[in-house]
Amino acid sequence: MAELASHARVVIIGGGAVGASCLYHLAMAGETDVLLIEKNELTSGSTWHAAGNTPNFSGNLNLMKLQNYGSRLYNRLGDEVGYPINRHMTGAVRLAHSKERMQEFEHVASMANAAGMDMDVLSAQELKGKYYPWLETHDLMGGAWDSEDGDIDPAQLTQAFAKGARDKGAKVARFTKVTGLSQRADGTWDVTTDKGSVHAEIVINAAGYYADEIGRMVGRDIPMVTMSHQYLVTEAIGELEALDKKVPLLRDPDDSYYLRQEGNGLILGPYEWQATPHWLKEGTPEDFAFQLYPDDLERLEWYINAACERVPMLATGGVQKVINGPIPYAPDGLPLIGPAPGLTNFFEACVFTFGICQAGGAGKVIAEFITEGETELDLWMVDPRRFTDYATKTYATVKAIEVYQNEYAMHLPHRPWPAGRPAKASPLYDAMAEHGAQFGSFGGWERPLWFAREGDRPEPDLTHGRPHFDDAIAAEVKTVTERAGILDLTGFTRFELSGPGAADWLDGMITGSLPRQGRVSLAYFCAESGRVMTELTITRLADDRFWLIGPAAGYWHDRDWLKQHMPDDGSVSLEDITARYGTLVLAGPKSREILSAIADEDPSNAALPWLCAAPITIGMAHGLVLRVNFVGELGYELHMPMETMAAVHKQLLEAGEAHGIGHFGMYAMDSMRLEKGYRGWKQDLSSEYTPLTSAVDRFVKLNKTQFIGREALLKQSQEGVAERFVAMELEPGDGTEAPYGSPVFSGDQRVGLITSGGFGHRTGKSIALGYVDAAQTAEGTRLLVDIYGEKRPATVVPEVIYDPENERLRA
Template sequence: MAELASHARIVIIGGGAVGASCLYHLAIAGITDAVLIEKNELTSGSTWHAAGNTPNFSGNLNLMKLQNYGNRLYNRLGEEVDYPINRHMTGAVRLAHSKERVQEFEHVAAMANAAGMTMETMSPEEMKDRFFPWMEIHDLQGGLWDPEDGDIDPAQLTQAFAKGARDLGAKIVRFTKVTGISQRPDSTWDVETDKGSINAEIVINAAGYYADEIGRMVGRNVPMVTMSHQYLVTEAVGQLEAMDKKIPMLRDPDDSYYLRQEGKGFILGPYEWQATPHWLTEGTPEDFAFQLYPDDLERLEWYINAACERVPMLMEGGVQKVINGPIPYAPDGLPLIGPAPGLTNFYEACVFTFGICQAGGAGKVIAEHITEGETELDLWMVDPRRFTDYATRKYATVKAIEVYQNEYAMHLPHRPWPAGRPAKTSPLYDTLAERGAQFGDFGGWERPIWFAREGDRPEPDLTFGKPHFDDAVAEEVKTVVERAGILDLTGFTRFELSGEGASDWLDGMISGALPRQGRVSLAYLCAPSGRVVTELTVTRLDDNRFWLIGPAAGYWHDRDWLRQHMPDDGSVRLEDITTRYGTIVLAGPKSREILAEIADEDVSNDGLKWLCAMPITIGTARGMVLRVNFVGELGYELHMPFETMPAVYAQLLAAGEPHGAGQFGMYAMDSMRLEKGYRAWKQDLSSEYTPLTSGVDRFVRLNKPDFIGREALLKQSEEGVAERFVVMELDTADRTEAAYGSPIFVGDKKVGLITSGGFGHRTGKSIAFGYVASEHTEEGSELLVDVFGDMRKATVVPEVIYDPNNDRLRA
C-alpha cells in the first residue's frame, strides 16, 4: 500500500468510481503527481452497493452527452488498462403510459440521434415484438429503445480506473482518513490525515456521502442529503435460465422502477413515494463503509406488484436479497462537478445519485477544469455554483425527498416543484400573491410568472402544448404594449465596482467598450478561449465606479469569476450589494407619464434618454433608474432599496391606475424578449459559444489593446464562424413550441440546435432561437425543426422581429 507523500500537485479525497475516474483522467491528461486518499477500501461508499446501470437517457442534452461519453469509455476501458470488467450492453426499453411521455421520448430521441447516439421511439407492439416479449402492453402508449444502455460491475470499473491511473504514475493511499484541511497564504492546501499531512496545489472533494463533512473542513456547506435507495435481487427465474444472453433492461418511469437481469434472476429498483433521508441530526457515521440499512420492503410493495403485473415471469423468482444503501442527493438530483464556490483551487466531484453512469464523464470534466480552465460542454446543470446561500440543509432535505419521489417524472415546461419554496422573496411577494401572482423559482428567488385572473385556474396543465394560462399571458402582453405593465424582477446579481483602477481593470475584463458616465451597456466576459463566461449590464456611475448586474442564477458564478481576476494591490474593490436592492420594471407607452407623476427628477426623453441611468427619488425612497428593459417597449428598471419597495410599488399602482396600467409576469416577458432577439444566459448564451458565434458582435471591440479572450476572438474573426445564432419563425399549426435541444435540419441533415422557443403574442409568431451551420443562416433560409417528433417548417428571419429600429424603446 502506498505511503502518504508530503506533497502532490493534486489530492483527491474519496475512492469510489468518481474519485478513481478523476485520478485516471488527470493521469491521461498528463498530471501524474496526484494522490487519491480513501478512508477505507476503494469502492467502500455508495459504489460497492450500486446496481451499476449505465443509461444514456436524460432530458438535458449535455448531461446525456456526459453519460454517453462514460458508456463508450466503459466499452473499451478494460482493454485499455488491461483489467477485465463485467460489462453488458443489453439495450433498454422505456415505457410510456401517456401521450406526454411519448412526446418526451420523441424529444430525447431526437436530441440523442442528433448528438451521434441511437435511440428509437416505437409503438408498444413493436417494442414487445422486437425487444421485450415478456411484458404486458395493454395500457401503454409507446416506448423508447436505447441499444447503448446496459450495466457494469461498479467495483471492477473503479479498480480499472485505479489500475490505469497507477500505471501512469498516480498514487492511491487507502485506509487513511482526512481529518482537516487548511489553506496557506500561497493558496495551496494542507490536507491533514491520521497518517500525516500532505500539501497540495489543488484538492478535489469526491467523498460521496461524506462530501459534506469534507466541505465543512473548508467552510463550505455542501447542499446534499443522504437518501436510502432499495433494490431487490430475485432468485433464479426459469425463463432466464433457458436463455443464452441477457435480456434488455426495462424502465417503467410512470410506475417509477427499473428492472434488469442479474445472473439468472432480476434486479428490481423502485423510486418509491416514501422517500427516506438518513443522518439528518446525528451526522454521517464515523465509518459507514461496506454496510447497509435494514430492509424495508413495505415501502416497495406497490412497485413490486406493478412490476409483476408488467412482467409476469418476475413472480417466478423469490426475493434472494435486498440492498438498502445510502445514496447522496443534491437538491435537484444532479451531481456537483466543478469549482467549489468561494474557494480557490478546490473542486467538487460529489453528490452523485447516478454515480456509476456519470463517473466516466465526471473525471473528464474535472480534468478539463484543471488543465484547460473550462470544459468542452456547457455543464451549468452540474456546476456547484448553481446553488447559492439559500441551499441550506433543510432546503436540501425537502428537495431531495421531492426529487427522489419524482425521479422519473417528466420535467414539463410549466410544472411546479414546490418543495423548499419560497426560499428568497422580494418585499412585494405577499402583495403580489394577493393579486393573483403565480410564482417561479429563479436562482432561489420567487418571481411572478403570470397573474391568475378571476375565474382562472392557477394549477398548470401538465402538457408540452399550449398552456391553459396562455390567454392570461396574452392579456398581460397587451397591457404592456397598449398601456403600461409593472413587473417585480427582484433577484438580480448586483455588485458595485470602485477604486482608482476600476475602469482599467473592467476594460480588460469585458470584450466591448465601457459605457460613458451615466450610461448603460451590455458587456460580455470571455474565457481565454473566447467563449462566453457571462453577460453583465454595466452602469457607469462615475469615472471609477460601476454597477455590474447579472442573472439571478449566476450569483456565485459571477462573483467567483470577478474575484478570481481582481488585482491584489487594492486598486479595485468589489462590493456585493445583491440583497440591498430590488428591481421593479415599468414598461409600455404610458410608463413615462406614470413615472413622471411620482418621481422628483426629470424623466422626460431629454432628462433620461434610452440606455441612460440616474439617481431617482420616489416619495421617501432613493434609488437608481435605468432606461432599459427586456421587453422592447419604452420602459425603465427601478432599482430601489429593499425596504422601500412596497411604498414605491404602491405609488406606481396608484399613478398607473388612471392610465390602465397592470401587472405582468416572466412568461409575458419571455414572449416579448423572443420577439426582440434578446438572449438568455445559460440558454442562448452558452459557454460553448463565443460572442461572435452568438451574434453579439456589436458588443465586441477587437481593436481594444487587450481583454480576456481577445486573441481567440481575433483568430475566429479572421477564420470565420462555423455556426451562428439565428432567429426562426416556425409554422403555427401547433402551439407546441420548440424546446431546448430540438435538432434543426436541412432535409435529413442535422445543421443546428434550438436554444429557446416560444410564442410571440405581439406578432402572433411561433419563435425559436438556435445555432445553425453558417451556410444556412441567411434570412429566408428554410429549415426543419424536430418538435417532439413533429417536423416543423422554420424560416430564418431578421434577428429583431418586433420594432426592429427600436422606435418604441427610444420614444
C-alpha cells in the same frame, strides 16, 4: 503500506467510481503527480452497492452527452488498462403511459440521435415484438429503445480506473482518513490525514456521502442529503435461465421503477413515494463503508405489484436479497462537478445520485477544469455554484425528498416544483400573490410567472404545449404593449465595483467598451478561448464606480469569476449589494406618464434617453433608474432599496390606475424577449459559444489592445465562424413550441440546435432562437425543426422580429 507522499499537485479525496475516474482522467491528461486518498477500501460508500446501470437518457442534452461519453468509455476501458470488467450492453426499453411521456421520448430521442447516439421511439407492440417479449402492454402508448444502455460492475469499473491511473504514475492511499484541510497564503492546500500531511496545489472533494464532512473542513456547506434507495434481487427465474444472452433493461417511469437482469434473476429498483432521508441530525456515521440500512420492503409493495403485472415472469422468482443503501442527493438530483463556490484550487465531484453512469464524464470534466481551465461542454446544470446561500440543510432535505419521489417525473415547461419554497422572496411577494401571481424560482428568488385573473384556474399545467393559462399571458403582453405593466424582477445579482483601478481592470475583462458616466451597456466576459463566461449589464455611476448586474442564477458564478481575476494591490474593490436592492420593471407606452407623476426627477426622453441611468426619488425612496428593459417597449428598471419596494409599488399602482396599469410575469416577458431576439444566459448564451458565434459582434471591440479572449476572437474573426445564432419563425403546429435542444435540419442533414423557443403574442408568431451552420444563416433560408418528433418547417428571419428599429424602446 507505502509511506504517504508529502506533496502532490492534485489530491483527490474519495475512492469510489467518481474519485477513481478523476484520478484516471487526470493521469491520461498528463497530470501524473496525483494522489487519491480513501478512508477505507476503494469502492466503499455508495459505489459498492450501486446497481451499475448506465443509461444515456436525460432531458438535458449536455448531461446526456456526459453520460454517453462514460458509457462508451466503459466499453473499451477494461481492454485499454488490462483489467477485466463485466460490461453488458443489453439496450433498454423505457415505457410510456401517456401522450406527454411519448412527447418527452420523442424530444430526447431527437437530441440523442442528433448527437450521434442511437435511440428510437416505438409503439408498445413494436417494443414487445422486437425487444421485450415478456412485456404486458396494457395501458401503454409506446416507449423508447436505447441500444447503448446497459450495466457494468461498479467495483470492477473503479479498480480499472485506478489501475489505468497507477500505470501512468498516479498514486492511491487506502485506509487513510482526511482529518483537516487548510489553505496557505499562496492558494495551495495542506491536507491533514491520520497518516501524515500532504501539501497539494489542488484538492478535489469526491467523498460521496461524506462530501459534506469534507466541505465543512473548508467552510463550505454542501447542499446534500443522504437518501436510502432499495432494490431487490430475485432468485433464478426459469425463463431467464433458458436464454443465451441478457435481456434488456426495462424502465417504467410512470410507475417509477427499473428492472434488469442480474445473473439468472432480476433486479427491481423502485423510487417510492416514501422517500427516506438519513443522518439529518446526528451526521454521517464515522465508518459506514460497506454497511446497509435494514430492509423496508413495505415501502416497495405497490411498485413490486405494478412491476409483476407489467412483467409477469418477475413474480416467479422469490426474493434472494434486498439492498438498502445510502445515496447522496443534491436539491435537484444532479451532482456537483466543478469549482467549489468561493474557494480557489478546490473542486467538487460529489453528491452523485447516478454515480456509475456519470463517473466517466465527471472525471473528464474535472480533468478539463484543471488542465485547460474550462470544459468542452457547458455544464451549468451540474456546476456547484448553481446553488447559493439559500440552499440550507432544510432546503436540501425537502428538495431531495421531492426529487426522489419524482425521480422519473417529466420536467414539463410549466410544471412547478414547490418543495423548499419560498426560499428568497421580494418584499412584494404577498402583494403579488394578492394580485393572482403564480410564482417560479430563479436562483432561489420567487418571481411571478403569470397572474391568474378571475375565473382562471391557477393549478399547474402538465403539458408540453401552450399552457391552459395562455390567454392570461397574452393579456399581460397586451397590457404592456398598449398601456403599462409592472414586473417584480427582484433577485438580480448586483455588485458595486469601485477604486482607482476599477475602470482599467474592468476594461480588460470585457470584450467591448465601457459606458460613459450615466450610461448603461451590455458586456461579455470571455475565457482565454474566447467563449462566453458571463454577461453583465454595466452602469457607470462615476469615473471609478460601476454597478454590475447579472442574472439571479449566476450570483456565485459571477462573484467568483470577478474575484478570481481581480488585482490584489487594493486598486479595485468589489462589494456585493445583491440583497440591498429590489427591482421593479415598468414598461409600456404609458410608463413615462406614470413615472412622471411620482418621481421627483424628469424621466423624459430628453432627460433620460434610452440606455441611460440616473438617481431617482419616489416618495421617500432614493434609488437608481435605468432606461432599459427586457421586453422591447418604452420602459424603466427601478432599482430601489428593499425596504422601500412596497411603498414604490403602491405609488406606481395608484399613479397608473388611470392608465390601465397591470402586472405581468416572467412568461409574458419571455414571449416578448423572443420577439426582440434577446438572449438568455445559460440558455442562448453559454460557454460553448463565443460572442461572434452568438451574433453579438457589436459588443466586441477587437481594436482594443487587451481583454481576456482577444487573441482567440481575433483569430475566429479572421477565419470566420462555423455556426451562428439566428432567429427562426416556425410554421404553426399542434400548439407545442420548440424546446431547448431541438435539432435543426436542412433536408435530412442536421445543421443546428434550438436554444429557446416560444410564442410571440405581439406578433402572433412561433419563434425559435438557436445556432445553425454558417451556410444556413441567410434570411429566408428554409429549415426544419424537430419538435417532439414532428419536423416543422422554419424560416430564418431577422433577429429582431418586433420593432426592428427600436422605435418603441427609444420613444
